[in-house]
Amino acid sequence: MSRAAPEITRPPPNAATPVNSGTSGPFRGLTLGIISVVSLIAFEASAVHTAMPAAAHALDGIPLYAYAFSGYFTASLFAMALSGEWCDRKGPLVPLFTGVAAFGGGLVISGAARDMWTFVGGRAVQGIGGGLVIVALYVVVGRAYPERLRPAVMASFSAAWVLPVIVGPLVAGTVTESLGWRWVFLAIPVLVLLPLTVMLPALRRLPENGGRTAAVNRRRVLLALAVAAGAGLLQYAGQDRSAAALLPAAAGLALLVPSVLRLLPRGTFRAGRGLPSVVLLRGLAAGSFLGAETFVPLMLVTERGLPVTLAGFALTGGGLTWALGSYTQSRPRLEPHRERLMQLGMALMAVAIAGPALALLDGLPGWAPWTLVAASWAVGGFGMGLTISSASVLLLRLSRPEEAGSNSASLQVSDALGNIVLVGLSGMLFVGLGGGSVTAGAHTAGVARGTAAAGGTGHATAFAAVYLTMAAVALAGAWVATRLSPRAESPSQGPTEIRGLR
Structure with a gap:
């Protein structure tokens, strides 16, 4: 079906003279x-x-x-x-x-x-x-x-x-x-x-x-509904460790997998060059960062005995440097290097996400764990700013005007799926390695008051597994960022012709 829209670069009618801001x-x-x-x-x-x-x-x-x-x-x-x-x-x-x-x-x-x-x-x-x-x-x-x-x-x-x-x-x-x-x-x-x-x-x-x-397009909307229903069933099954959870898990996968393959651009999950890799990278970046961040305050409270407020402040610097990274990628002189900026952003995120694992080492001075985490999240936030905003700009550049909405939706769907899947994976790793008991019994009161013993709870392995796994995902994203330029062959093929649905 032909879908026409005005040129995406057309300014409002009253923009008679160029503006710089x-x-x-x-x-x-x-x-x-x-x-x-x-x-x-x-x-x-x-x-x-x-x-x-x-x-x-x-x-x-x-x-x-x-x-x-x-x-x-x-x-x-x-x-x-x-x-x-x-x-x-x-x-x-x-x-x-x-x-x-x-x-x-x-x-x-x-x-x-x-x-x-x-x-x-x-x-x-x-x-x-x-x-x-x-x-x-x-x-x-x-x-x-x-x-x-x-x-x-x-x-x-x-x-x-x-x-x-x-x-x-x-x-x-x-x-x-x-x-x-x-x-x-x-x-x-x-x-x-x-x-x-x-x-x-x-x-x-x-x-x-x-x-x-x-x-x-009812087909695309129904596919999105199937993705949402499948994700919901998987979330439900993931919280139930009994055999009864196998049925909703199977139903969720049956809905989710084929629908996602049709809803996202063709080649997304094999990191096809151009738009598919942009969409994939967005999910890897968002999900790996959030998957690790979810467990950072809990680690500082239960393993290092920090108050809840101080543990939360360790993440604040990441929000500030995220904005700084986003501002940095917006500089006109860096536009020719956008793909390189995204590679750098993912590499910084991989290093930053692994950083909290160092805070679990024994023998650190009392101030060191918080400082390590705060510094790591400041670096990671800058990497996120470079990557997330650049992905949005690159997506618009690679999209035909009449497909800007659908492609923007694919970017956001990838973001949301990355959050759901990788946060869920982090939770499964944490519980599977015994971290589920960290908030049980005596630890619950310590978490609520932020006064858990500084000696930790003995769940360092569970926390470290989360951080290192999410760092590996971010590192994979750095490789995906090398495939953001559209394929050079087939000059007659526009960059968005690769986004067709399966």
Whole structure:
């Protein structure tokens, strides 16, 4: 089917003269609105981790604790693919506003929930909203900004996470203790209205899809639904160590594997040159970093006896250097070296992710473990900034205008799948090597108070296995980054002709 869209480099009609910044001239309102929306989503992502223990306790829902997170990511998988198809055919305006409405509605559902299942349902609605919004924003960048400004705008996506990562836990903790956990969810929807109002004039000036309103590709949307259902079944099975879990695990694999092969660009899992490797690299980068990060605070608390607050601060530097790395890749003089930057980023991540394993060595001075982890995560954050933002820029460069939405959706689906699969693998390694008992019995009180014995819990092997495995994944990503340039042969073949579905 032919899918037409305007040229991705076409600027808004009122951009009569060149501008050198995404925050000047006709782009000011749109850029500020984008940054504000991303910041609010980032704040919610940071705040929910702080409020979740209180929410789960109040709703008597500790057994469903993990589903509040997996429900979000699983629903977002489906929404990302839907948003890509929707944007390619109708433009990004309606998917963006629908996503913001769903995100806000999910916050209200969770904030007003009277039982844990309702809360989890609200988180799933948030995931649908978040998936619609992030892909629509990528398409907005592709259609509204000239190519020379896109790297800087992509860098602003990462920069928009910096302040929320720093203040989110503090604000959420204060609100939870003073007003109750519900207000962490109920207060955010009101704040979304202002940035949408600022963005609306610029969004209305975006060029239409050549007057065409083709129906959404139901096959691709159904594949995304199968991926989400399969991922959900695998998550459920992964938390049940009985033989009964084999049935949902088999059903999950049967849905997930063939659907992913058809949903992502052809050649993704063999690191085909060009777009397939860009998509694969995004999943490896996001999943390996998060898979290791999930277990860093727990290690510092249980193995090194640090307070919970100090353990969390060890990761803060990574958020700051992530923004720095994203800013670095946006410099125009580095544009010819984008693939090299991504190789460097993945190599830095591999070294950084392995760093916390050194903090497990015996005989270190008291300050050394925290310093090792903080320094490692600062290096890793810089590598993530180089890699994640560059992947987004490279994807738009390799995409035909009419496929920017679908390809952006593939990038986000890879990101979400990487998170789900590699965080799950980290958890399986940790539990399989005996780490599951680290929070049991006497350790539970130590974790809650941040006062576990400095001598550790004897689970260093489990922690080290997680870090070294995720470092190996990041190192594999460094190899994938050598295959980002499209194949040179077959001059008649455009770079996105390799993204066809199986």
